[in-house]
Amino acid sequence: MAGTLRIPGFVNAHSHTFQRALRGRAAGSDFWAWREVMLAEAERQTPDLVRDAYEQGYREMLAAGYTAVGEFHYIGVREAHAAAAAAAAAGIELVLLHVAYARGGLDRFRQESVQAYLEQVESLRAAGIRVGLAPHSVRACPAEWLEEIGRYADGERLPLHIHADEQPKEIEECLAEHGCRPIELLARTGCLMERTTIVHATHANGAELDLLSAHGSTICACPTTEADLGDGFLPAERVRTRGIPICIGSDSNVRIDPFEELRELEGIARRQSGRRGVFSTDELYAFGRDVGARSLGLDAWPEIEIDLEHGSLRDVDSEHVPAALIAGCGADVVTS
Numbered sequence: 459m460a461g462t463l464r465i466p467g468f469v470n471a472h473s474h475t476f477q478r479a480l481r482g483r484a485a486g487s488d489f490w491a492w493r494e495v496m497l498a499e500a501e502r503q504t505p506d507l508v509r510d511a512y513e514q515g516y517r518e519m520l521a522a523g524y525t526a527v528g529e530f531h532y533i534g535v536r537e538a539h540a541a542a543a544a545a546a547a548a549g550i551e552l553v554l555l556h557v558a559y560a561r562g563g564l565d566r567f568r569q570e571s572v573q574a575y576l577e578q579v580e581s582l583r584a585a586g587i588r589v590g591l592a593p594h595s596v597r598a599c600p601a602e603w604l605e606e607i608g609r610y611a612d613g614e615r616l617p618l619h620i621h622a623d624e625q626p627k628e629i630e631e632c633l634a635e636h637g638c639r640p641i642e643l644l645a646r647t648g649c650l651m652e653r654t655t656i657v658h659a660t661h662a663n664g665a666e667l668d669l670l671s672a673h674g675s676t677i678c679a680c681p682t683t684e685a686d687l688g689d690g691f692l693p694a695e696r697v698r699t700r701g702i703p704i705c706i707g708s709d710s711n712v713r714i715d716p717f718e719e720l721r722e723l724e725g726i727a728r729r730q731s732g733r734r735g736v737f738s739t740d741e742l743y744a745f746g747r748d749v750g751a752r753s754l755g756l757d758a759w760p761e762i763e764i765d766l767e768h769g770s771l772r773d774v775d776s777e778h779v780p781a782a783l784i785a786g787c788g789a790d791v792v793t794s
């Protein structure tokens with residue numbers, strides 16, 4: 459169609475779609491206060507609610523240019539089937555990152571053993587749902603669970619996603635329990651691989667980043683959520699110098715806009731370094747697409763169409779459109 463440009467779709471590597479309901483109403487004083495409101499919202503979820511709200515959420519992602527999503531799912535097996543049905547109805551590629559939760563959180567999050575968790579994973583696979591392994595965090599999973607899950611992900615060649623180093627308190631607790639930091643514990647328990655994605659890594663120190671680099675693991679950055687929750691921001695320049703692959707996620711879905719996530723990522727790097735163009739336009743698009751797809755184990759995902767006549771692109775030469783999309787556009791430039 460004249461006036462449009464077809465480009466590969468974006469890959470949303472980390473989403474908790476039910477959290478979209480919290481936008482504007484989970485103020486609180488910090489992450490931990492927000493978490494209480496989030497847990498109350500999680501508690502009230504049912505398969506019917508998930509089926510409806512997730513289809514709506516996935517349609518919003520598609521409208522914003524995300525054509526694949528990794529759903530980091532910790533609210534139950536029946537709800538996992540509902541999420542998969544919602545994704546099929548909306549027409550988005552889904553990888554269900556089924557969460558292992560041994561302790562803390564809500565009753566409904568927890569499995570009684572790591573074997574019970576892996577049986578859930580097997581049952582989802584048997585139902586034809588594309589899955590990944592997702593120990594929630596080192597807060598929620600003890601070392602024995604991590605060892606077993608790492609072994610299974612490696613043996614079955616499945617993605618492994620885990621939250622780590624989002625909040626300083628989580629690191630302090632890990633140091634107290636294990637005498638090492640979260641990413642060091644993941645290395646010790648066999649959870650760091652090329653197929654591993656660390657969600658956030660906001661407060662990762664140099665030794666932890668070196669481990670990610672040595673194991674070829676990926677970081678999923680979620681800049682709009684990390685800002686909203688007061689987490690902090692990715693040590694972008696230190697990640698870049700180590701060549702650690704980065705992908706993006708809409709996480710809490712306060713914002714659903716891949717251009718904004720990428721712009722924030724580059725903005726963080728500029729604020730930290732005092733330079734411009736820390737990541738090239740090509741690198742930023744790779745973060746938004748190929749790296750996310752690899753992190754989820756996806757080979758193919760649909761394209762999208764950009765409205766070149768949108769006001770945000772007025773008078774932009776065609777050669778500058780890719781950079782202008784990231785620098786100055788919102789997701790409303792996506793037409794399909």
Ligand SMILES: [Zn+2]
Binds near residue numbers: 472474530621657709
């Ligand atoms: Zn998350």
